[in-house]
Amino acid sequence: xxxxxxxxxxxxxxxxxxxxxxxxxxxxxxxxxxxxxxxxxxxxxxxxxxxxxxxxxxxxxxxxxxxxxxxxxxxxxxxxxxxxxxxxxxxxxxxxxxxxxxxxxxxxxxxxxxxxxxxxxxxxxxxxxxxxxxxxxxxxxxxxxxxxxxxxxxxxxxxxxxxxxxxxxxxxxxxxxxxxxxxxxxxxxxxxxxxxxxxxxxxxxxxxxxxxxxxxxxxxxxxxxxxxxxxxxxxxxxxxxxxxxxxxxxxxxxxxxxxxxxxxxxxxxxxxxxxxxxxxxxxxxxxxxxxxxxxxxxxxx
Numbered sequence: 512x513x514x515x516x517x518x519x520x521x522x523x524x525x526x527x528x529x530x531x532x533x534x535x536x537x538x539x540x541x542x543x544x545x546x547x548x549x550x551x552x553x554x555x556x557x558x559x560x561x562x563x564x565x566x567x568x569x570x571x572x573x574x575x576x577x578x579x580x581x582x583x584x585x586x587x588x589x590x591x592x593x594x595x596x597x598x599x600x601x602x603x604x605x606x607x608x609x610x611x612x613x614x615x616x617x618x619x620x621x622x623x624x625x626x627x628x629x630x631x632x633x634x635x636x637x638x639x640x641x642x643x644x645x646x647x648x649x650x651x652x653x654x655x656x657x658x659x660x661x662x663x664x665x666x667x668x669x670x671x672x673x674x675x676x677x678x679x680x681x682x683x684x685x686x687x688x689x690x691x692x693x694x695x696x697x698x699x700x701x702x703x704x705x706x707x708x709x710x711x712x713x714x715x716x717x718x719x720x721x722x723x724x725x726x727x728x729x730x731x732x733x734x735x736x737x738x739x740x741x742x743x744x745x746x747x748x749x750x751x752x753x754x755x756x757x758x759x760x761x762x763x764x765x766x767x768x769x770x771x772x773x774x775x776x777x778x779x780x781x782x783x784x785x786x787x788x789x790x791x792x793x794x795x796x797x798x799x800x801x802x803x804x805x806x807x808x809x810x811x812x
Contacts, residue, residue, distance in 0.1 A: 513575065513578070519579070519582065519583050519586060520576070520579035520580065520582070520583055521583060521682060521685040521686075522678075522681065522682065523583045523584070523586045523587040523590065523678075523682050524587075524590060524678045525587065525590050525591050525676050525678040525679050526676050526677055526678045526679075527676065528590075528591055528592065528593050528594050529591050529674070529676065529679075530591065530592055530616035530620075531616065532591055532673065532674055532676070532679070533587075533588045533591035533592050533616065533617070533620065533628075534616060534617040534620070534633060535633050535670060535673060536584060536587060536588055536591070536633075536670065536679075537588065537617060537620075537628065537629065537631055537632055537633045537635075538632050538633035538666055538670070539584055539663070539666060539667060539670065539686070540581060540584045540585060540588070540628055540630070540631075540632075540638075541629070541630045541631040541632045541636075541637070541638035542632040542633065542638075542666065543632070543639075543642045543662075544642075544659055544662035544663045544666060545632065545638070545663065545666075546577055546580040546581045546584060546663070547581055547630060547638050548638070548642040548643055548659065549577050549656075549659050549660070549663065550574060550577040550578050550580070550581055551640065551642075551643045552642075552643040552644055552645060552655075552656065552659065553570055553571075553573055553574030553577060553656070554571075554574045555643060555645035556570050556574075556644075556645045556652050556656075557570035557571040557574050559645055559647050560647075560649070561647070562649070562709075566649060566700070566704070569696075569700060573693060573696070576689070580686065580689070583682060583686075584628065585627065585628040587679065587682060588620070588627065588628035589626065589627045589628060591679075592616065592620060592621075592626045592627065593626075617629070617631075617633075617635060619631065619635055644656075644659075648710075648714050648715055649704055649709065649710060650701065650704055650705075650709075650710035650711075650714040650715075650716075651714035651715070653697045653700050653701045653704065654697075654701065654714070656693075656697040657694050657697040657698055657701070660690050660693045660694045660697065661690075661694055663690055664687060664690035664691065664694065667683055667686050667687055667690060668687065670683065671683045671684075671687065711751060712749075712750045712751035712752070713751050719753060727754050728749070728754050728755050728756060728757055729757055729758075729759040729762070730744070730745055730756060730757070730758050730759065731759055731762050732758055732759060732760045732761060732762070733761070733762070737760070739758070740758045740760065744756060745757065745758035746758065
């Protein structure tokens with residue numbers, strides 16, 4: 512159950528309308544690392560968590576907080592759009608859609624949302640549920656969470672330097688602080704997971720005996736740059752305590768040529784043939800009914 516209160520988590524009042532900045536602020540709402548993403552990421556992690564107690568409670572606490580962040584940003588966008596584009600664009604521009612574009616406003620905010628925020632990023636790309644990570648493995652998820660908060664804080668910091676509005680800056684200062692604490696929180700939770708013996712250093716902490724041990728230690732040096740070999744990670748015990756990291760310079764390929772099989776005649780692909788010369792072949796009587804398309808038809812029938 513969720514209960515909504517009318518009070519914002521933190522104030523969201525700009526000093527003046529700014530349609531162009533409202534479009535930029537959409538990134539923090541519906542971008543890949545925006546507040547909608549972490550909201551849904553944490554909610555689904557919490558709902559999918561099979562471990563009752565402190566970890567599930569932590570996930571649901573921060574998930575619910577993130578809903579409030581979306582509300583703050585959506586409110587800020589609506590207030591930044593107040594009077595736009597009517598008071599910010601020449602009155603000669605009578606068409607609302609044209610006025611929105613001329614004023615630097617996201618037309619979707621005017622046409623679709625009626626002067627409010629939309630579930631999309633700053634480029635107008637709709638938010639996508641594929642942005643979220645909720646695997647059921649807490650170590651893997653908490654690492655993804657720390658990375659998401661880092662990316663979100665980075666974008667917030669960039670947007671902070673794109674405005675001089677004191678009201679907008681005050682809200683973003685709050686957001687920056689919450690991103691800071693959330694990064695530290697997830698990193699601390701990772702440490703506690705390991706201390707509780709619930710997860711190892713590697714997620715999932717399983718199948719080490721099944722993996723190809725010969726390739727579980729080497730860092731492949733595959734670029735012209737060679738400085739990576741001097742990094743501290745290139746010759747040291749691995750963090751998982753099971754492996755020994757070492758740098759392998761210019762490793763040789765272990766597989767054969769990446770050659771695809773001959774094309775199905777029914778698909779009219781170009782076939783090099785025995786001589787290597789290209790040709791496009793269709794199905795012959797000998798192959799009729801044997802191609803992929805024909806097999807598919809047979810299956811459907």
